[in-house]
Amino acid sequence: MSATVLTRARRRFGRMLIPLCGVLGFAFLYVPIFFLILFSFNDHIIPSLPFRGFTLEWYRELSYDFVMHDALYNSLFIAFWTTLISTTLGTLAAFPLVRRSYRLKGASQLLVLLPMIIPHFLMGVALLIFFSFLGVPLSRVTIILGHVVFTMPFAIMVVSARLHGFDRTLELAAADLGANPRRTFFHVVLPIIMPGIAGAALLVFALSMDEFLITYFVSGQKGTITMYIWSLLKDGIAPRVNALASALLLASFVLLLIGNWLSSRTSGVEARR
Amino acid sequence: MNDALHARARSSSAAADPAIELRQVRKVFGESVALDEISLDIERGEFFSLLGPSGCGKSTTLNLIGGFEAPSSGDVRIEGRSVAETPPYERPVNTVFQSYALFPHMTVAENVEFGLRMKGIARAERQAAASEMLRMVSLEGYETRRPAQLSGGQRQRVALARALVNHPSVLLLDEPLGALDLKLRKQMQIELTRLQRQVGITFVYVTHDQEEAMAMSDRIGVMNRGRLLQVGTPSEIYDRPTHRFVMEFIGAANSFEGRLERQADGIGAIDVDGVGRLRGLISGNIGERARAALLVRPEKVRLKFDGRPAGNGEIEGAISHVSRLGFITHYTVRLDGGQDVLSYRLADSTEGDAGALDEGRRVVLSWKEEDARIFRSDEES
Ligand SMILES: Nc1ncnc2c1ncn2[C@@H]1O[C@H](COP(=O)(O)OP(=O)(O)OP(=O)(O)O)[C@@H](O)[C@H]1O
Ligand SMILES: [Mg+2]
Numbered sequence: 052m053s054a055t056v057l058t059r060a061r062r063r064f065g066r067m068l069i070p071l072c073g074v075l076g077f078a079f080l081y082v083p084i085f086f087l088i089l090f091s092f093n094d095h096i097i098p099s100l101p102f103r104g105f106t107l108e109w110y111r112e113l114s115y116d117f118v119m120h121d122a123l124y125n126s127l128f129i130a131f132w133t134t135l136i137s138t139t140l141g142t143l144a145a146f147p148l149v150r151r152s153y154r155l156k157g158a159s160q161l162l163v164l165l166p167m168i169i170p171h172f173l174m175g176v177a178l179l180i181f182f183s184f185l186g187v188p189l190s191r192v193t194i195i196l197g198h199v200v201f202t203m204p205f206a207i208m209v210v211s212a213r214l215h216g217f218d219r220t221l222e223l224a225a226a227d228l229g230a231n232p233r234r235t236f237f238h239v240v241l242p243i244i245m246p247g248i249a250g251a252a253l254l255v256f257a258l259s260m261d262e263f264l265i266t267y268f269v270s271g272q273k274g275t276i277t278m279y280i281w282s283l284l285k286d287g288i289a290p291r292v293n294a295l296a297s298a299l300l301l302a303s304f305v306l307l308l309i310g311n312w313l314s315s316r317t318s319g320v321e322a323r324r
Numbered sequence: 325m326n327d328a329l330h331a332r333a334r335s336s337s338a339a340a341d342p343a344i345e346l347r348q349v350r351k352v353f354g355e356s357v358a359l360d361e362i363s364l365d366i367e368r369g370e371f372f373s374l375l376g377p378s379g380c381g382k383s384t385t386l387n388l389i390g391g392f393e394a395p396s397s398g399d400v401r402i403e404g405r406s407v408a409e410t411p412p413y414e415r416p417v418n419t420v421f422q423s424y425a426l427f428p429h430m431t432v433a434e435n436v437e438f439g440l441r442m443k444g445i446a447r448a449e450r451q452a453a454a455s456e457m458l459r460m461v462s463l464e465g466y467e468t469r470r471p472a473q474l475s476g477g478q479r480q481r482v483a484l485a486r487a488l489v490n491h492p493s494v495l496l497l498d499e500p501l502g503a504l505d506l507k508l509r510k511q512m513q514i515e516l517t518r519l520q521r522q523v524g525i526t527f528v529y530v531t532h533d534q535e536e537a538m539a540m541s542d543r544i545g546v547m548n549r550g551r552l553l554q555v556g557t558p559s560e561i562y563d564r565p566t567h568r569f570v571m572e573f574i575g576a577a578n579s580f581e582g583r584l585e586r587q588a589d590g591i592g593a594i595d596v597d598g599v600g601r602l603r604g605l606i607s608g609n610i611g612e613r614a615r616a617a618l619l620v621r622p623e624k625v626r627l628k629f630d631g632r633p634a635g636n637g638e639i640e641g642a643i644s645h646v647s648r649l650g651f652i653t654h655y656t657v658r659l660d661g662g663q664d665v666l667s668y669r670l671a672d673s674t675e676g677d678a679g680a681l682d683e684g685r686r687v688v689l690s691w692k693e694e695d696a697r698i699f700r701s702d703e704e705s
Contacts, residue, residue, distance in 0.1 A: 218423070218425070220421050220423055220425040221425050221427060221428075223390075223392050223412070223419075223421070223425065224419070224421060224425035224426075224427070225427075225438070226391075226392070226411070226412040226413045227390060227392075227412055227413070227417075227418055227419045227487075228413075228418065228438050228439035228442055228486070228487075228490065229413045229414075229439050229442035229443055229490070230413055230438075230442045231411075231413050234442060238438075239427060242429045243427075243428065243429055
């Protein structure tokens with residue numbers, strides 16, 4: 052009899068185990084972020100417990116912080132151009148990588164994705180040496196170039212995935228109906244792979260906004276938002292950082308929602324096939 | 325005046341030109357020969373079917389006409405004009421693809437209008453044409469749906485409307501009914517033939533279903549292994565096949581192997597071990613004493629259940645299996661030599677002796693010698 056009680060208890064524990072792991076997992080992911088946000092509203096100069104009361108002081112401080120505004124503008128400027136260049140080049144590169152057959156295709160597909168696993172520290176050093184070797188002055192342009200180098204593999208990967216699933220008889224059908232190659236591209240191919248391109252753009256934008264190491268090595272006078280946060284942290288943890296991070300988090304969250312919405316439209320197209 | 329005369333001569337000759345001409349067309353993919361010296365004329369307004377087993381080159385033939393592939397050698401002509409240099413988007417042909425290939429990001433109406441839009445037709449005009457065409461394929465009211473929201477049969481009809489709205493000289497259809505279930509398929513066969521009569525456009529229809537080809541076509545081209553074996557009306561193909569492959573691919577056939585002995589008037593006889601001498605019409609050139617095969621369709625094989633074989637082509641066996649399929653009954657007769665022969669009889673013709681023609685019963689088989697055909701035995705295709 053005690054055996055059945057035991058097995059029943061064990062079974063109940065088994066049923067609980069998976070939800071429990073889930074809760075712990077989410078806690079691990081989100082508790083730090085929760086405290087980050089919490090302390091951005093904490094009325095004390097040192098972001099630590101106990102909670103002393105609610106304030107918007109740190110956000111107000113941010114709104115006066117012109118250095119931060121400059122850094123944010125730089126980051127957005129860099130992310131914009133990086134996104135434009137990386138997504139365009141990545142899309143163009145994805146076509147031959149997926150569709151053409153040529154010697155060393157496998158090797159080239161591997162090589163093109165390799166930068167994803169090169170440590171940013173190494174890449175930053177390499178780019179710095181490269182730029183000084185060429186005598187290129189460090190500026191926002193060199194940051195953009197650095198960002199293009201590390202984000203393009205991601206763009207290629209996302210667009211390639213979309214192209215792999217592309218039914219090429221659709222192109223034959225367009226040609227059959229009188230569309231020349233250019234019109235086939237703009238009327239049929241581009242609209243269908245658009246969700247993939249948009250997804251790539253979102254990813255590249257987020258990666259660029261986030262980047263620190265490469266940026267650190269190849270930046271000139273003008274710093275980015277990540278560098279600015281880094282400089283703040285050198286003087287100890289300030290609640291302003293929490294406020295800034297929370298604001299950026301909100302922005303990322305909005306981007307994520309947009310991306311999600313786009314990809315749900317993506318799967319709609321898939322189902323139609 | 326001279327010019328006018330020339331123009332008239334040209335246009336009248338153009339009107340007489342076949343819709344499609346293939347001249348010794350070959351298509352090679354690497355080492356393998358997909359099409360071997362195909363020559364074929366398809367007349368204007370014709371419902372022409374290309375029939376053959378999987379991989380025989382039917383789609384390749386359509387692709388050459390549509391311009392999606394270029395021939396390795398030979399010439400393709402559309403209405404008398406060689407189209408060797410013409411890309412697909414400038415050819416006066418449209419295609420219904422096996423997978424339909426509807427544009428998933430466009431509505432039904434946008435799909436149908438696509439061809440007209442590429443031609444630069446004004447919006448109002450192409451909307452009118454599209455809805456007219458959708459009415460023709462009984463899809464009015466579906467304009468704003470997306471292809472994903474349609475059933476297989478509806479998609480098929482959108483594909484058809486999208487092609488036909490351009491009024492092509494020739495419509496190419498690559499197994500358009502392949503994805504449909506049997507009932508819908510039969511229904512679409514009827515609708516397609518009706519539609520073809522109505523619009524008067526030349527249809528080149530690819531299928532591997534011989535019944536479908538027989539039911540729909542004015543003429544059929546039977547293909548095997550990249551070769552075009554025979555072109556003819558359904559009854560020509562069925563009753564007077566020129567190749568063993570054609571006879572066996574279209575309908576059922578009993579076959580006997582033996583050596584040919586030539587007799588008068590194109591009639592030959594072959595000696596079949598353990599069966600006897602069988603007579604039939606000789607097809608093609610076969611050398612005396614060469615190995616040959618005699619084929620005869622089951623419905624041409626007569627059954628007699630009394631008496632002895634009279635010798636002149638009659639053979640004897642015992643019924644080994646009977647399947648009654650309603651209006652028709654299939655008898656399998658095991659000859660004394662061990663070979664099975666099929667014989668079909670209309671059910672009511674067996675009424676008097678239905679009980680008598682049961683399994684185990686000994687019967688005598690015979691056929692008219694002009695109903696059997698003798699082909700070369702080494703003939704592969
Ligand atoms: N792009 C290609 N590259 C290499 N071989 C090909 C190509 N297209 C077709 N083939 C070959 O050519 C032959 C004919 O192919 P095709 O597609 O015309 O056959 P099919 O008669 O349409 O068959 P199915 O009924 O299966 O569609 C096949 O052996 C096929 O493998
Ligand atoms: Mg095919």
